[in-house]
Amino acid sequence: MNIRLSLTVNDESRELLVPVHKTLLEVLREDLDLIGTKHGCELGECGTCTVLVDGAPVLSCIALPADLQDSDITTVEGMADGSRLHPLQQAFAELGAAQCGYCTPGILLTAKALLADDPTPTRQRIREALAGNLCRCTGYTKILDAVELAALRMGQRPVRAMT
Amino acid sequence: MTDAVATRDALRIVGQPVVRHDARDKVVAATAYAADWALPGMLHAAVLRSPYPSARIVRLETKRATAMAGVAVVLTAKDVPRNTLATDVPGQTTAVGPLRATLHVLAEDRVRHQGEPVALVAAETLELARDAVEAIEVEYEVTPGVFTPEAALAPGAPPVHGTGNLLAQWRIARGDVAKALAGANVVVEGEYTTQLVDAAYLEPESGVAWIDSDGVITIRLSTQVIEHFRDVAEVLQVPQNRVRVIGTYLGGGFGGKEDVTVEAYLGLLTLKTGRPVKMVWTRQESLLSRAKRHPYRLRYRTGANAHGEIVAQQIELLADAGAYAYLSALVLLYSTVTAAGPYRVPAVEVDARVAYTNNPPTSAMRGFGAMQTVFAYESQLDRVARALGMDPVAVRRVNALRRGDTLPVGQVIETHVAIPELCERAWAALGPPTAARAPHIKVGRGLACNFQPYGRIVWLHDWASAWVGFEMDGSLVIRCGCPDVGGGQASSLCQIAAEVLGVTLTRISVHVSDSALTPLAGTTTASRQLYMSGNAVLKTARELRAGLLGVAAAMLGGDADDLDMDEDRVVTRDGRTLAIAGLLAECARVGVPRSHLGVYHAPAGEPVDLATGSGKVFPDYTFGAHAAEVEVDTETGLVRVLGYAAAHDVGRAINPQSVEGQIQGGAVQGLGYGLMEEVVVENGINLTTSFATYLIPTAADVPDVRAVVVESGEGLGPFNARGIGEPPIGPPAAAIANAIEAATGARITRLPITAERVARALGLLD
Ligand code: FES
Ligand code: FES
Numbered sequence: 001m002n003i004r005l006s007l008t009v010n011d012e013s014r015e016l017l018v019p020v021h022k023t024l025l026e027v028l029r030e031d032l033d034l035i036g037t038k039h040g041c042e043l044g045e046c047g048t049c050t051v052l053v054d055g056a057p058v059l060s061c062i063a064l065p066a067d068l069q070d071s072d073i074t075t076v077e078g079m080a081d082g083s084r085l086h087p088l089q090q091a092f093a094e095l096g097a098a099q100c101g102y103c104t105p106g107i108l109l110t111a112k113a114l115l116a117d118d119p120t121p122t123r124q125r126i127r128e129a130l131a132g133n134l135c136r137c138t139g140y141t142k143i144l145d146a147v148e149l150a151a152l153r154m155g156q157r158p159v160r161a162m163t
Numbered sequence: 164m165t166d167a168v169a170t171r172d173a174l175r176i177v178g179q180p181v182v183r184h185d186a187r188d189k190v191v192a193a194t195a196y197a198a199d200w201a202l203p204g205m206l207h208a209a210v211l212r213s214p215y216p217s218a219r220i221v222r223l224e225t226k227r228a229t230a231m232a233g234v235a236v237v238l239t240a241k242d243v244p245r246n247t248l249a250t251d252v253p254g255q256t257t258a259v260g261p262l263r264a265t266l267h268v269l270a271e272d273r274v275r276h277q278g279e280p281v282a283l284v285a286a287e288t289l290e291l292a293r294d295a296v297e298a299i300e301v302e303y304e305v306t307p308g309v310f311t312p313e314a315a316l317a318p319g320a321p322p323v324h325g326t327g328n329l330l331a332q333w334r335i336a337r338g339d340v341a342k343a344l345a346g347a348n349v350v351v352e353g354e355y356t357t358q359l360v361d362a363a364y365l366e367p368e369s370g371v372a373w374i375d376s377d378g379v380i381t382i383r384l385s386t387q388v389i390e391h392f393r394d395v396a397e398v399l400q401v402p403q404n405r406v407r408v409i410g411t412y413l414g415g416g417f418g419g420k421e422d423v424t425v426e427a428y429l430g431l432l433t434l435k436t437g438r439p440v441k442m443v444w445t446r447q448e449s450l451l452s453r454a455k456r457h458p459y460r461l462r463y464r465t466g467a468n469a470h471g472e473i474v475a476q477q478i479e480l481l482a483d484a485g486a487y488a489y490l491s492a493l494v495l496l497y498s499t500v501t502a503a504g505p506y507r508v509p510a511v512e513v514d515a516r517v518a519y520t521n522n523p524p525t526s527a528m529r530g531f532g533a534m535q536t537v538f539a540y541e542s543q544l545d546r547v548a549r550a551l552g553m554d555p556v557a558v559r560r561v562n563a564l565r566r567g568d569t570l571p572v573g574q575v576i577e578t579h580v581a582i583p584e585l586c587e588r589a590w591a592a593l594g595p596p597t598a599a600r601a602p603h604i605k606v607g608r609g610l611a612c613n614f615q616p617y618g619r620i621v622w623l624h625d626w627a628s629a630w631v632g633f634e635m636d637g638s639l640v641i642r643c644g645c646p647d648v649g650g651g652q653a654s655s656l657c658q659i660a661a662e663v664l665g666v667t668l669t670r671i672s673v674h675v676s677d678s679a680l681t682p683l684a685g686t687t688t689a690s691r692q693l694y695m696s697g698n699a700v701l702k703t704a705r706e707l708r709a710g711l712l713g714v715a716a717a718m719l720g721g722d723a724d725d726l727d728m729d730e731d732r733v734v735t736r737d738g739r740t741l742a743i744a745g746l747l748a749e750c751a752r753v754g755v756p757r758s759h760l761g762v763y764h765a766p767a768g769e770p771v772d773l774a775t776g777s778g779k780v781f782p783d784y785t786f787g788a789h790a791a792e793v794e795v796d797t798e799t800g801l802v803r804v805l806g807y808a809a810a811h812d813v814g815r816a817i818n819p820q821s822v823e824g825q826i827q828g829g830a831v832q833g834l835g836y837g838l839m840e841e842v843v844v845e846n847g848i849n850l851t852t853s854f855a856t857y858l859i860p861t862a863a864d865v866p867d868v869r870a871v872v873v874e875s876g877e878g879l880g881p882f883n884a885r886g887i888g889e890p891p892i893g894p895p896a897a898a899i900a901n902a903i904e905a906a907t908g909a910r911i912t913r914l915p916i917t918a919e920r921v922a923r924a925l926g927l928l929d
Pocket of ligand 1: 038039040041042043044045046047048049050059060061062
């Protein structure tokens with residue numbers, strides 16, 4: 001059984017017909033050719049497939065498009081402004097926060113949602129916000145540094161947590 | 164050759180924390196990983212796996228699956244032209260003799276571990292392929308299995324293979340251990356247990372295969388070893404030059420993508436169907452079936468004199484290979500060589516064995532056998548220090564190896580050993596001690612050192628090649644068969660070439676990891692790529708430079724030795740310049756090549772003497788020291804890591820940012836090993852096949868890791884670098900265990916160090 005789906009994806013409205021059981025991850029990768037969204041488990045346990053739905057992080061591998069009718073979706077492809085990188089992307093590239101890069105799209109989007117909610121997060125808050133996004137390469141230190149740097153550049157100085 | 168640019172001051176690009184060439188692609192998600200690839204008419208593949216750890220296959224019927232609409236092919240063992248996959252270079256061990264490590268591509272009459280592949284399906288959609296797998300009928304007769312190495316080696320144990328269950332044994336002996344122990348001021352005895360763990364990279368095993376022009380079977384996949392194209396050719400029984408492996412940028416490897424993963428299956432399916440085929444393992448499949456890190460039982464007796472100097476170590480190691488040999492014999496060799504730690508020990512006996520069981524197979528994983536031993540030797544040393552009232556830095560200072568010392572295996576250490584400095588710097592990097600938050604919270608600090616070989620075993624005659632060439636506009640191309648696992652392997656090659664040839668980094672394009680189009684450079688394993696491919700690019704670039712500067716000298720007058728290449732120009736001592744494009748045009752005119760293919764050969768040696776277990780084994784080692792501060796809740800056993808510092812002597816940091824990244828990432832993997840990770844297997848059945856049950860550290864579980872990068876200027880890599888891929892994973896478990904004892908007096912000898920184990924050690928449970 002197919003459903004007719006209407007979504008806004010990276011500021012473009014999309015109409016498509018997809019089988020009801022397809023996940024948002026599959027729709028993005030297979031029907032919309034947005035392969036920037038990766039998968040690490042397809043069970044909702046690693047955060048790799050995170051996208052933003054109406055600004056909030058959602059695990060696309062367990063989200064069903066039928067529940068997302070008319071929502072506004074942001075994937076990693078929608079972060080840069082033309083050739084200008086989003087400050088988070090810029091900071092991740094500069095600081096070496098992406099090693100293999102496989103976790104990076106999901107982490108960038110989770111961080112984007114965090115900074116929209118709290119432009120000056122403490123390091124501890126960043127840790128907690130990213131706790132659902134596994135990274136096996138970096139040990140997280142440079143990822144946290146990059147989120148802090150991006151927050152700073154976006155005009156707000158993060159308050160460092162006591163450690 | 165003397166190294167004209169080895170001093171740090173003379174370096175321009177090497178040593179700078181430059182932004183990696185692949186960074187932008189990664190943050191905009193333009194990197195095309197293996198699963199991101201698709202071709203017209205592509206089929207999707209799935210694997211049928213054994214649900215039993217030990218069984219006979221009584222009946223295998225594929226008719227129903229084959230007849231399903233949309234199913235292109237179903238393959239079983241009888242369809243595989245040569246159903247044997249070599250998983251090892253020929254090796255040898257002291258007590259078992261020559262070793263041939265092979266396994267079946269698809270199970271024949273027996274399955275030996277849960278998850279062993281039995282049949283393959285390719286179909287129009289993934290869903291159909293999975294349905295067809297379900298439709299294959301298999302009747303198993305469960306047979307008795309063995310599930311611990313102890314049981315496997317007991318008399319009368321059911322053999323996992325036709326022969327006995329002892330897969331390999333290494334022994335080395337130096338000095339009179341019994342006498343030295345008898346004369347020691349303190350003797351510490353300990354038994355340690357390390358667990359089965361998984362590489363758990365976020366990108367599952369994946370690839371796409373197709374038949375390219377001229378019948379070349381082309382497999383584009385996530386692999387650390389493109390040289391497996393030869394193994395695939397053997398399986399398919401086609402000439403080796405008719406299989407091409409294109410290695411993608413990996414979503415992590417850590418040794419788990421060193422052995423063959425999807426490539427043989429993909430080769431078979433594309434050959435049988437003539438169509439492109441894609442295979443992506445699920446996370447469950449990956450956790451179920453991939454080779455993992457060997458669990459060990461380690462028994463140590465360590466004797467020391469009144470100054471804290473170790474006088475003897477008696478060591479017995481027993482490891483679980485699981486159902487197939489893979490790289491177990493070599494992993495065990497690494498354990499044997501490193502068992503006494505980076506210390507001077509006059510008398511040492513090591514007896515190391517690895518046994519077949521019906522557990523998940525074990526093979527390479529970051530640290531490769533030099534890791535399990537760290538937990539034991541560093542726990543032992545701390546106990547010696549405690550018995551003598553010495554501090555952790557002092558006991559390591561008095562025992563540390565020095566250049567010129569001989570390891571128990573008979574290898575002389577030829578480069579600087581920075582252990583004392585690394586200990587001091589790691590310890591100091593923890594900063595002022597943290598006060599305990601409450602009376603029942605205890606805070607303590609621990610230290611642990613390690614040494615990890617980099618580069619392959621010397622009798623494997625390792626080499627790497629690279630091609631470096633200028634385009635007419637002065638831009639530069641590097642081709643090198645080195646897979647990039649995410650550690651910045653390819654990017655470092657750019658820095659090295661830029662340094663020698665004076666090319667702006669952004670004008671370099673680097674092509675890696677293609678068995679047909681890039682000169683072969685060997686595996687991205689054994690912390691060897693910076694060392695091997697780095698040296699290959701360095702050597703090639705220098706040879707190219709010499710040819711080009713010969714032409715430049717003729718153009719500018721004077722001696723080639725007086726010329727330098729910098730900022731895309733040739734520069735004379737008196738400040739005259741020649742644009743690179745002008746030089747290249749002249750090279751074209753006079754017929755001097757603008758490109759060069761070079762080969763770097765690592766120093767080679769003979770196999771260790773099988774009778775005495777003595778000789779040179781590895782090219783060199785990387786040394787490290789980690790310091791941890793933990794708090795322990797003495798009411799619950801909960802451990803939290805408050806601070807962590809990891810110091811390594813990397814010889815020379817080619818890109819300090821990448822070096823820090825390796826240290827931080829490795830340390831956190833090591834913390835996962837120390838504190839939480841465990842593949843739980845009960846009677847051969849894996850109970851942890853998802854990230855909900857196989858836990859790896861999250862951002863909230865670990866502190867920041869302070870990476871302390873020490874550059875001794877000594878190492879065998881380019882510009883005297885040492886390998887840093889594996890070393891940082893070694894010390895964390897021991898550093899944590901030592902910190903817990905410092906905090907509470909309780910000694911934990913079993914990994915992972917869960918709250919329950921700590922509570923038990925504190926006497927809170929029984
Ligand atoms: S792929 Fe969605 S959470 Fe892992
Ligand atoms: S960079 Fe590899 S998983 Fe995060």
